[in-house]
Amino acid sequence: MSDLSSAFGTAASLILHLDADLLEIVLLSLQISLLATLFAALIGMPLGAALALYRFPGRGFIVAMLNAFMGLPPVVVGLVVYLLLSRSGPLGPLGLLFTPTAMVIAQFMLAAPIIAALTQQTVADLNEEYDEQLRSLGAGPLRAMRTLLWDGRFSLLTAVLAGFGRVSAEVGAVLIVGGNINHVTRVMTTTIALETSKGNLALALALGLILIGLSITLTFTAQSIRDTAYRHYH
Amino acid sequence: MTQPTATIIELDSGKAAPEQEQTCKSPVLPLVISELCYEANQQRLLKYVSCTLTAGNSTIILGPNGAGKSLLLRICQGLIAPASGNISWSGLNPVQARPYVAMVFQKPVLLRRSTAANIDYALAARGVPRKQRRERVTEALELTNLNHLARRSARVLSGGEQQRLAIARAWVTQPEVLLMDEPTSKLDPGASYAVEQLISAIRKQGTKVIMTTHDMGQAQRLGDEVLFLNRGRLLEQTPAKIFFERPQSKQAAAFISGELLY
Ligand SMILES: Nc1ncnc2c1ncn2[C@@H]1O[C@H](COP(=O)(O)OP(=O)(O)O)[C@@H](O)[C@H]1O
Ligand SMILES: [Mg+2]
Numbered sequence: 061m062s063d064l065s066s067a068f069g070t071a072a073s074l075i076l077h078l079d080a081d082l083l084e085i086v087l088l089s090l091q092i093s094l095l096a097t098l099f100a101a102l103i104g105m106p107l108g109a110a111l112a113l114y115r116f117p118g119r120g121f122i123v124a125m126l127n128a129f130m131g132l133p134p135v136v137v138g139l140v141v142y143l144l145l146s147r148s149g150p151l152g153p154l155g156l157l158f159t160p161t162a163m164v165i166a167q168f169m170l171a172a173p174i175i176a177a178l179t180q181q182t183v184a185d186l187n188e189e190y191d192e193q194l195r196s197l198g199a200g201p202l203r204a205m206r207t208l209l210w211d212g213r214f215s216l217l218t219a220v221l222a223g224f225g226r227v228s229a230e231v232g233a234v235l236i237v238g239g240n241i242n243h244v245t246r247v248m249t250t251t252i253a254l255e256t257s258k259g260n261l262a263l264a265l266a267l268g269l270i271l272i273g274l275s276i277t278l279t280f281t282a283q284s285i286r287d288t289a290y291r292h293y294h
Numbered sequence: 295m296t297q298p299t300a301t302i303i304e305l306d307s308g309k310a311a312p313e314q315e316q317t318c319k320s321p322v323l324p325l326v327i328s329e330l331c332y333e334a335n336q337q338r339l340l341k342y343v344s345c346t347l348t349a350g351n352s353t354i355i356l357g358p359n360g361a362g363k364s365l366l367l368r369i370c371q372g373l374i375a376p377a378s379g380n381i382s383w384s385g386l387n388p389v390q391a392r393p394y395v396a397m398v399f400q401k402p403v404l405l406r407r408s409t410a411a412n413i414d415y416a417l418a419a420r421g422v423p424r425k426q427r428r429e430r431v432t433e434a435l436e437l438t439n440l441n442h443l444a445r446r447s448a449r450v451l452s453g454g455e456q457q458r459l460a461i462a463r464a465w466v467t468q469p470e471v472l473l474m475d476e477p478t479s480k481l482d483p484g485a486s487y488a489v490e491q492l493i494s495a496i497r498k499q500g501t502k503v504i505m506t507t508h509d510m511g512q513a514q515r516l517g518d519e520v521l522f523l524n525r526g527r528l529l530e531q532t533p534a535k536i537f538f539e540r541p542q543s544k545q546a547a548a549f550i551s552g553e554l555l556y
Contacts, residue, residue, distance in 0.1 A: 189403055190405075192368070192373045192399070193399060193403035194419075195373060195392075196371055196373065196397045196399070197419045197420075198392060198419040198420050198467075200419075207415075210406075210407075211405055211407070213406075292406075292447045292449065293406040293447060
């Protein structure tokens with residue numbers, strides 16, 4: 061019991077004094093997850109919009125892949141990326157395994173399907189409402205797609221937040237492809253797993269508290285985006 | 295002292311511009327529709343509609359709910375394709391004619407942006423250069439009395455304001471023909487009056503108005519000729535005066551006397 065309360069005390073002081081190790085881990089985690097989410101949004105949003113608006117060869121396959129990847133546990137996605145990047149894998153020569161880049165790739169694979177699928181849903185719903193009006197105004201297919209993405213901007217922002225939420229909270233994929241190397245690929249979730257198993261509860265607790273704060277912030281932001289959107293543009 | 299004169303000249307030349315523009319446009323009138331049928335779910339919803347609509351007058355498509363008025367306008371705009379029959383905007387098909395034919399929907403979809411941006415969008419979609427757009431947007435806002443709401447998001451406007459915005463957005467591209475689907479059906483009397491005034495003004499500029507309604511008073515106020523549509527059939531095309539005094543079909547007579555038709 062006193063062990064636990066002293067762990068809490070140390071955790072609080074680590075956070076309050078901006079402990080150097082703690083800060084390094086938090087910043088690396090945010091950097092990796094933000095980059096992965098950015099790339100996932102850049103690819104996932106146009107892909108989702110195209111899937112909502114056009115029938116093209118390979119469309120069914122892509123939709124099936126997206127759904128499969130969304131349902132997979134992150135460790136399995138990590139395994140797939142591991143196999144791609146491992147020495148004997150197709151991307152082995154790039155030497156990316158156990159680097160932050162590998163972690164960005166793994167998280168990208170986790171975030172992109174969510175963002176693409178939510179975008180597809182948003183754009184398809186909006187297109188139902190907009191299609192005839194936009195054609196009547198003389199908008200071509202490309203302008204129509206841009207319009208749907210822009211007018212769906214609030215829903216799309218929450219889709220991106222959902223993608224970020226998934227990757228910043230997951231542990232399996234980054235553990236496999238990053239290797240949890242101190243000062244190189246150690247992020248919040250993998251550090252929590254390691255330090256807890258070592259019995260070093262203070263650092264694990266400090267990171268856990270930060271993750272909880274991040275999660276609450278994300279939820280709160282998503283909610284206020286929805287409220288703003290409803291007030292102005294329902 | 296010379297200031298007011300200059301303003302008047304500017305206004306005059308501003309008003310003349312659209313007409314000049316119209317004369318160099320490829321004309322899409324007359325609109326010739328022949329033996330037009332539309333089907334959905336194995337049901338024939340428009341049945342052998344034939345008519346010719348010419349420039350210089352306004353056409354009211356009158357008929358009870360479910361007659362097929364909206365379907366007919368959407369076919370004219372090339373949004374849905376007929377099952378059979380022909381429709382020709384002076385040789386152009388409805389999609390080719392779209393640059394000259396604008397439409398105000400029964401439920402207009404306002405984009406999730408400001409009032410001014412909604413009007414600007416129509417010009418951008420038609421390829422009008424950015425430099426010319428601002429002035430034309432202002433002109434449309436003035437015509438529809440929406441200047442004070444230019445920056446407001448379109449989705450929070452009142453019903454009447456939304457309808458005037460939809461008309462502004464259609465009018466701003468200076469179409470030769472303006473299709474309007476029951477433009478006042480969801481408005482209160484005051485807002486309806488404002489919209490009717492607006493439609494009268496647009497008519498007087500020489501724009502061909504083709505408008506559906508189930509409101510007979512409105513048909514009399516705004517229509518030069520009446521097409522009477524009932525259960526997918528065009529039962530008559532008559533000058534408005536004659537239609538209301540001596541309807542040709544017994545269905546039209548029943549409709550005018552207020553008996554329900556289905
Ligand atoms: N896609 C559709 N499928 C089946 N029936 C339809 C469809 N669109 C319209 N209808 C039917 O066609 C008829 C005419 O519709 P509409 O043109 O909207 O009538 P209105 O004269 O009131 O504008 C109605 O009975 C309507 O239910
Ligand atoms: Mg209708």
